[in-house]
Amino acid sequence: MTTSAPLPDLIRAGVVERFGGPEVLRTVRIPRPVRAAGHVLVRVHAASVNHGETKIRRGLVPELGPPPLVLGSDLSGTVVQADPGGRFRAGDEVYGIHFIGTYAEYVSVPEAALATKPRSVDHVAAAALPVAARTALAAVVEYADLRAGQRILVHAAAGGVGHLAVQLARHRGAYVIGTGRAVHHAFLRRLGVHEPVDYTRVDFRTVAGEVDVVLDLVGGGYGRRSLDCLRPGGLLIGATLDPGVTGEEADLRGRRYRWLGEVRTVRPLDVVRDLVDAGRLTVHVQRTYPLSDLAAAHAHSDSGRVTGKLVVTIPPPQPARIFG
Ligand SMILES: NC(=O)c1ccc[n+]([C@@H]2O[C@H](COP(=O)([O-])OP(=O)(O)OC[C@H]3O[C@@H](n4cnc5c(N)ncnc54)[C@H](OP(=O)(O)O)[C@@H]3O)[C@@H](O)[C@H]2O)c1
Structure with a gap:
């Protein structure tokens, strides 16, 4: 036509x-x-x-x-x-x-x-x-299969992928910890972050405790340090070009690591649209x-x-x- x-x-x-x-x-x-x-x-x-x-x-x-x-x-x-x-x-x-x-x-x-x-x-x-929400959806739902009551740490929670991942994690009933500068904390709380962590003032490992999932949207040194806050068997999802950690390293420490690559969710943009139109994702x-x-x-x-x-x-x- x-x-x-x-x-x-x-x-x-x-x-x-x-x-x-x-x-x-x-x-x-x-x-x-x-x-x-x-x-x-x-x-x-x-x-x-x-x-x-x-x-x-x-x-x-x-x-x-x-x-x-x-x-x-x-x-x-x-x-x-x-x-x-x-x-x-x-x-x-x-x-x-x-x-x-x-x-x-x-x-x-x-x-x-x-x-x-x-x-x-x-x-x-x-x-x-599209890109940010598909990535957030893949991380929280497809890779992590986050469940109610679980704890997730989202790095760069105020950014493009992070601010959407936080909302999806809350909808799944998770307890959400997010790294961001203090200037972003009110924003993070509005999104649903239970505990914003100012990474410029404190080492996130001292605040986050043991979490089930880390979504690392910063990379570099954050990858290895994030393993320290995962419970045994917990999952680190790396999304950056320099994740700073390998699957072997995570295995040796009794944790799991996956790089966020292929997305298998069927028609993720239909899922995102329905969430947006239902007022569940902003x-x-x-x-x-x-x-x-x-x-x-x-x-x-x-x-x-x-x-x-x-x-x-x-x-x-x-x-x-x-x-x-
Ligand atoms: N694998 C994939 O499929 C995929 C898809 C999309 C994106 N990505 C990757 O994911 C990463 C994030 O993308 P994005 O678009 O969400 O980024 P973005 O919107 O540019 O992220 C900006 C945010 O990063 C935060 N930030 C900067 N340094 C930080 C630090 N050291 N600790 C915690 N937060 C920090 C800033 O918050 P403050 O000002 O509060 O520090 C800012 O709000 C990029 O590396 C991108 O390439 C991967």
């Missing part, structure tokens, strides 16, 4: 021109992607910033080839072209994950990468969800940046000082002004 409105031949996109810091990002015009079979062409209204994109920007994902590359993994937008008989049709509001290319006015995405957008939130909030967007300010959005993300999520908005092209 195709919309009747003509589509532009050239579109605006956020592009990595060479690998490096946020300054290598440019908003440029590129040819509009052509919809592939089995794909849906989406007019993107918003996309969020994830660490995966900053890694691509730095050249840490060499399999993608050399720049220029259009960045962006999350999207929320409107379908403009789809396969006849497919799951979606023109006009549907969708959100989803496409590894690369969503910082653009249009993107061609496999149908399976999309879900119907949550009805109760706008495109900005919907775009903030995404916090700290700030939006227009596509033209993509470098500033990435610089903010690189600072490590994000509360919830950052979202890149992609407004429709301005009509030509005839008067004044």
Whole structure:
């Protein structure tokens, strides 16, 4: 199915021109992607910033080839072209994950990468969800299978993945401990954290006691130190590129370790949407940046000082002004 409105031949996109810091990002015009079979062409209204994109920007994902590359993994937008008989049709509001290319006015995405957008939130909030909420869901439900009464320690609890994982853990009836600076403690308590721990003032191991699960969204030295607060048989979930610990090391200490890789949950974005629309999961967007300010959005993300999520908005092209 195709919309009747003509589509532009050239579109605006956020592009990595060479690998490096946020300054290598440019908003440029590129040819509009052509919809592939089995794909849906989406007019993107918003996309969020994830660490995966900053890694691509730095050249840490060499399999993608050399720049220029259009960045962006999350999207929320409107379908403009789809396969006849497919799951979606023109006009549907969708959100989803496409590894690369969503910082653009249009993107061609496999149908399976999309879900119907949550009805109760706008495109900005919907775009903030996919990668972070899918990761949080996988960690808390699929990997940890967290149960009522269990204790979980979430590192970087105020960040994109953490603030969603905290809410999911509470819904499962767990006791939640979260690391974050004191400036975030009121936020963490509102999310449902029972015990916020200011890691700049105390060693989290002295406060957390024995927990059943640690979700480590910081990595490095946190991995090994987190083993110290797990009960025997407890599970450490590492999600960062440098988890700082191995499965063998955890085994030797009678604990379990898993790196958060493949997600097997069926249609996780449908699950996330239903939780959001039921009012059981709320995404916090700290700030939006227009596509033209993509470098500033990435610089903010690189600072490590994000509360919830950052979202890149992609407004429709301005009509030509005839008067004044
Ligand atoms: N494996 C996967 O599938 C997957 C998917 C998504 C993300 N990830 C990874 O998960 C990690 C977190 O991603 P994210 O998007 O949630 O990050 P984020 O939003 O950038 O995290 C920002 C938060 O980190 C907190 N923080 C910074 N240093 C900290 C420390 N030493 N201890 C405790 N908290 C600290 C900050 O809180 P304060 O200001 O309070 O310190 C801030 O709120 C990244 O490494 C990312 O690559 C993995």
